[in-house]
Amino acid sequence: MAKIKIGDIFEINTSKGKAYLHYIHKDSTTGELIRVLSGLYSERPANFNELAALKERYIISFSLSVAYKKGIVKLVGFSSAIFFSKPKFMRTEHNIRGEFLGWHIVDTDNWQRQLVKNLTAEQKMLSPWGIWNDTLLIEKLENDWSLEKWG
Amino acid sequence: MNKITLHLLYKPSFMPCNQSNTLKHTLCSSPSPLRRGGGEVLERICSKLGGGLKRAVIPVDSSVIPIEGPYTTRSSDLSTMVLRSMDCVNINSEYTTIDSHFSIIDDLKTANNQETDLYFYHSDHLGSSSFITDADGIVSQHLQYLPYGELFVEQRDNTARYYTPYKFSAKEKDEETGYSYFGVRYYMSDVSVWLSVDPMADERSWLSPYNYCQNNPVMLTDPDGMLDDNIYKNKKGEEVARIPNNLPNRVYNVAPDGQGGWVVQNEPPNLPGTSVPGVEVTEKRGEPLNTYERLMRNPVIAARNQHHPIQSFMWAAVTFPAAEILGGFMQGKYLFNAAKLSRYESATETGANVVYHSVENGVTRYVGITNNLARRAAEHLAKKGINIEPLMQGLSRADARAVEQALIEVNGLIKNGGTLLNKINSISPANPIYGTQLQRGFELLKSIGY
Numbered sequence A: 001m002a003k004i005k006i007g008d009i010f011e012i013n014t015s016k017g018k019a020y021l022h023y024i025h026k027d028s029t030t031g032e033l034i035r036v037l038s039g040l041y042s043e044r045p046a047n048f049n050e051l052a053a054l055k056e057r058y059i060i061s062f063s064l065s066v067a068y069k070k071g072i073v074k075l076v077g078f079s080s081a082i083f084f085s086k087p088k089f090m091r092t093e094h095n096i097r098g099e100f101l102g103w104h105i106v107d108t109d110n111w112q113r114q115l116v117k118n119l120t121a122e123q124k125m126l127s128p129w130g131i132w133n134d135t136l137l138i139e140k141l142e143n144d145w146s147l148e149k150w151g
Numbered sequence B: 001m002n003k004i005t006l007h008l009l010y011k012p013s014f015m016p017c018n019q020s021n022t023l024k025h026t027l028c029s030s031p032s033p034l035r036r037g038g039g040e041v042l043e044r045i046c047s048k049l050g051g052g053l054k055r056a057v058i059p060v061d062s063s064v065i066p067i068e069g070p071y072t073t074r075s076s077d078l079s080t081m082v083l084r085s086m087d088c089v090n091i092n093s094e095y096t097t098i099d100s101h102f103s104i105i106d107d108l109k110t111a112n113n114q115e116t117d118l119y120f121y122h123s124d125h126l127g128s129s130s131f132i133t134d135a136d137g138i139v140s141q142h143l144q145y146l147p148y149g150e151l152f153v154e155q156r157d158n159t160a161r162y163y164t165p166y167k168f169s170a171k172e173k174d175e176e177t178g179y180s181y182f183g184v185r186y187y188m189s190d191v192s193v194w195l196s197v198d199p200m201a202d203e204r205s206w207l208s209p210y211n212y213c214q215n216n217p218v219m220l221t222d223p224d225g226m227l228d229d230n231i232y233k234n235k236k237g238e239e240v241a242r243i244p245n246n247l248p249n250r251v252y253n254v255a256p257d258g259q260g261g262w263v264v265q266n267e268p269p270n271l272p273g274t275s276v277p278g279v280e281v282t283e284k285r286g287e288p289l290n291t292y293e294r295l296m297r298n299p300v301i302a303a304r305n306q307h308h309p310i311q312s313f314m315w316a317a318v319t320f321p322a323a324e325i326l327g328g329f330m331q332g333k334y335l336f337n338a339a340k341l342s343r344y345e346s347a348t349e350t351g352a353n354v355v356y357h358s359v360e361n362g363v364t365r366y367v368g369i370t371n372n373l374a375r376r377a378a379e380h381l382a383k384k385g386i387n388i389e390p391l392m393q394g395l396s397r398a399d400a401r402a403v404e405q406a407l408i409e410v411n412g413l414i415k416n417g418g419t420l421l422n423k424i425n426s427i428s429p430a431n432p433i434y435g436t437q438l439q440r441g442f443e444l445l446k447s448i449g450y
Helices: A048-053 A064-069 A134-142 B071-086 B291-296 B299-305 B309-318 B338-348 B373-378 B397-411 B434-447
Strands: A008-014 A017-027 A031-036 A058-062 A074-078 A089-096 A099-107 A113-116 B002-004 B007-009 B025-029 B034-036 B039-041 B044-048 B119-123 B129-134 B139-145 B151-156 B179-181 B186-188 B230-233 B239-243 B253-256 B262-265 B350-360 B363-370 B387-395
Touching: A008 A048, A008 A064, A008 A134, A017 A048, A017 A058, A031 A064, A031 B373, A048 A074, A058 A134, A089 B350, A089 B363, B350 B373, B350 B397, B363 B373, B363 B397, B373 B387, B387 B397, B387 B434, B397 B434
Parallel strands: none
Antiparallel strands: A008 A017, A008 A074, A017 A031, A031 A058, A089 A099, A099 A113, B002 B007, B025 B044, B034 B039, B119 B129, B129 B139, B139 B151, B179 B186, B230 B239, B253 B262, B350 B363, B350 B387
């Protein structure tokens, strides 16, 4: 089994089709960062460069290498990731005991947070801060979860 | 000390000398300005001994020599007084030979005349000696105590030349009897009682006159063996509030009043705070309560501590953002003994631990610590959907636990009506470090903008 490298594209199966994940960054603490590419496909696309060039759904931390070793995802292609990097900011909900208090804008370099009550249009496009497991990722894909719908 | 007209003669407790045991200089100075030439200056009256003095040694207190005339005369007379007071011999030479009973000075010398037997005390919040280090910072002695001062651990470096007799509460403990001398009374830490009654015992008729610190030895000290005080100090060691001794023996809570000042409550968490008559709050600086302080004043969260005096006292630390309870209590982030002092001082160091929480549908379900977040996340593959959200990184284990406990307090365990699936606290509320660490956790969370 080949070792994964930045730029690799992986396939993950959902009940509504195949989704593709683009490995773009390795963080020493949070692990692999992936772009969740747009669309769900019944058949594997022929050109992954075209797919990778499209705007992604969102970027998320994901245990890619372990998922690959466990067969949860399949390595299906490669597309250079030199134009993609770790986002400077990501966002997360700030809830205490179920009560929504606002949004935390997280600086991914130092994990500093800034609480905002309402998101600007720009902030709304920030990807979620956190490490998802495969189950959650599949669930979100099947539900067509998107940044626009989040908050 | 002998009063000689306007001058006070101080006998030096240590005398500098050279390798041949001769004393060349000592210092006698005036504590008050001396007039010379119309101006007021601090004058060194005598700094050199010798000069053909052959007078017999007489008790220094038996006579007072008026110092008059020019400076040289005063200097000579004072030299004589100094020599008498030190019981020196062979004073007729330029250099004065030190009498044999000063031979201890030999132990304080080295070939290059530098003093090496220099030791430093490192105390805990009660002032008890915890670590003794030498001039090179090497630990020569390590002490730990049980709450009432009984020596729990004593480790010594066999190569050290000095071991402190000043132990629990910085009081000298007699090696033979095991009694600690506090000034007014002797204290026997092995049985946790004073050997005699408190001379001011009538001020607290509800307490045994033999009790130590109102049976609260972890939080209170008794500097002189007589009627300990409840004194609240801030981070800088400045006294913030003082609970008078004539108030009933109970635990008080010092907290911000929300208007820039402090309020002393008679028992946490009586909210909103009610000033206690007779309690003087000396500090009027403060900050408005932040989110966590408001949370921590939540009766639901606080109720658990209501009937536990020590915890309640700790609670004061939690609700007291810019202040500390008892001197040194927070500066070292420690509470109980030297071991914990060491451990929680190290909490300020960086580490490899990450604190994270997992969120499910906007509800925080779990708070955890790991030194390998990626591996922890991978362990959840092919399981129930989970989002592991990193919160803080680079924490020591102690700090990570402090943050974890703060998050537990904020979100609550399910068994206590909260949302967390965590089964137990990270730091038990019964643990003496609970209060300090909880505040540490909140401070750390605040530092990242949480």
